[in-house]
Amino acid sequence: MGGERPVLWGNLAGVAGNLVWATTIPVTEILLATWPPLALAAARLLVAALGVLLLFPLLRRPLLLGGIPWPVVLRLSCFYMVPSVALMIWGQDLSDPMAAAIVFTTMPLVSAVIGAVQGTERVRGSLLLAVGLAIAGGILASGSFEQGAPGFRGGEVVLLVSITLWALFSRGIVRDLRGHDSLTQSLVTLAAGGAALTLLSAGLTGAGWLPPVAPDGQEILLLLWMGCIGIGLSMPLWFLSVRLLGVTIASMHQNLLPFYVVVLAVLLGQGEIGGRTLAGAALVSLGALVAQLPWARMWRGRATPV
Numbered sequence: 001m002g003g004e005r006p007v008l009w010g011n012l013a014g015v016a017g018n019l020v021w022a023t024t025i026p027v028t029e030i031l032l033a034t035w036p037p038l039a040l041a042a043a044r045l046l047v048a049a050l051g052v053l054l055l056f057p058l059l060r061r062p063l064l065l066g067g068i069p070w071p072v073v074l075r076l077s078c079f080y081m082v083p084s085v086a087l088m089i090w091g092q093d094l095s096d097p098m099a100a101a102i103v104f105t106t107m108p109l110v111s112a113v114i115g116a117v118q119g120t121e122r123v124r125g126s127l128l129l130a131v132g133l134a135i136a137g138g139i140l141a142s143g144s145f146e147q148g149a150p151g152f153r154g155g156e157v158v159l160l161v162s163i164t165l166w167a168l169f170s171r172g173i174v175r176d177l178r179g180h181d182s183l184t185q186s187l188v189t190l191a192a193g194g195a196a197l198t199l200l201s202a203g204l205t206g207a208g209w210l211p212p213v214a215p216d217g218q219e220i221l222l223l224l225w226m227g228c229i230g231i232g233l234s235m236p237l238w239f240l241s242v243r244l245l246g247v248t249i250a251s252m253h254q255n256l257l258p259f260y261v262v263v264l265a266v267l268l269g270q271g272e273i274g275g276r277t278l279a280g281a282a283l284v285s286l287g288a289l290v291a292q293l294p295w296a297r298m299w300r301g302r303a304t305p306v
Contacts (some may be wrong), residue, residue: 006244007244007245009240009244010240010241010243010244010245010250011241011245011253011292013240013241013244014237014252014253015253015256016237017233017235017237017238017241018234018257018260020229020230020233020234020237021231021257022257022261022263023225023226023229023264024044024230024231024234025257026264027222028040028226030222031219031222031226034215034219035213035215035219036201036211037089037093038089038197038200038204038210039201039205039210041086041197041201042194042197042198042200042201043198043223044226044227045190045193045194045227046191046195047226047227047228047231047232048186048194048227048232048235049187049190049191049194050227050228051227051229051231051233052183052186052187052235052236053187054228055183055233055236056187059183061181063187064184067180068180068188070188072172072177073188073189073192076169076172076173076189077169077189077192077196078192080165080169080172081166081192081193082196082197082200083165084162084163084165084166084169085193087158087161087165088159088166091103091155091156091157091158091159091161091162092155094158095154095155095158100156100159101138101142101258102139102142103156103159104138104159104163104254104255105134105135105255106135106160106163107163107166107251107254107255108130108131108248108249108251108252108255108287109135110160110163110167111170111171111247111248111251112127112128114164114167114168114171114247115246115247115248118171120171121246126291126293127248129287129290130252130287130288130289130290130291131248131252131287131291132287133283133286133287133290134255134284134287134288135255135287136280136283137255137256137280137281137283137284137285137286138254138256138258138284139280140276140277141255141256141258141259141262141276141277141279141280142258142280167247167251169189170238170239170250171242171247173185173189173239173242174239174242174243174247178243182236182237182239186232186235186236190231190232190235238250241253248291249291249292252284252287252288252291253288255287256281256285258277258280259278259280259281
C-alpha cells in the first residue's frame with residue numbers, strides 16, 4: 001500500500017495543479033487585450049515567483065537557497081523555460097486555434113520520445129496506448145474538429161518546439177534539482193525566468209518595439225490572481241506530479257485543461273458540459289490510468305521517472 005501512495009499524491013497534484021492553471025486562461029485573454037504578450041509573460045512569472053515566496057512563511061517552511069546550483073538554474077530557465085514561453089506565445093499567434101489545441105495535446109508523446117532517447121523511459125505498447133488515449137481525449141475535449149478540419153499556418157511547428165523545450169525543462173528540473181523540494185524548484189526557476197523575460201521586455205520597450213504598459217487597478221488584481229494563484233500554486237504542483245509520476249504521465253493531466261475550463265464556465269453560469277467534452281475527459285483519464293497500471297509501471301520501477 002505504501003508504494004501506491006506516491007502515485008496517488010502525484011495524480012492528485014496533477015489534477016489540482018491543472019484545475020488552478022485553468023483559471024489563468026480567461027484571465028490571460030482579458031489582459032492580452034491591453035498587454036503585449038511578452039510583457040505579460042514576464043510579469044506573470046515574476047508575480048508567480050512572489051506568490052511562491054509567500055508560501056514559505058504560510059506553510060512554515062524554511063527558505064534554504066544556499067545549496068542551489070545557480071548555473072544549472074540559469075541554464076534550465078534561460079535556455080529552456082524562457083524560450084518555451086516566448087515560442088508558445090509566438091506560435092499561438094501564428095497558428096490556427098484548432099491546430100494549436102491539437103499540438104498542445106501531444107506533450108505526452110513528445111515526453112515519451114525524449115525519455116526513450118535519453119534512456120529513462122521505455123516506450124512500450126501500454127504507454128503508446130495510454131498516450132494515444134490522452135491525445136484523442138484532449139482533441140475531443142477541446143472541440144478541435146467541431147467546425148471542420150483545422151488549417152496549418154506554420155505556427156504549429158513553433159508550438160511543437162515550445163512543448164519539446166518545456167518537456168526538457170521539466171525533466172532537467174527533476175534530474176538536476178532533485179535534492180530540493182517543489183517549492184524551491186518553482187521559486188528559483190520562476191524568478192530566473194521572470195528576470196530574463198523582464199530584461200528582454202524592458203529592452204524591447206525601450207527600443208520602441210513594444211508599447212509601454214500602464215495597468216489599472218482591475219488589471220493589477222487580475223495579474224496578482226494569475227501570478228500568485230494560477231501559476232504560483234500550479235507550478236509547485238506540476239513539479240511534484242512530475243517527480244512522482246514522470247513527465248509523460250504528469251503531462252497527460254494537462255489534456256484535461258479544456259474540460260476544466262468548461263467546468264469553470266458552468267460554475268460561472270456561462271456554459272454547459274456536453275457529451276463530447278465528457279467523452280474527451282474520460283479518454284484522457286483512461287489514458288492516465290492505463291499508463292499507471294502495475295504491469296505498465298514495471299519498467300518505470302527500474303528507471304528514473306522523468
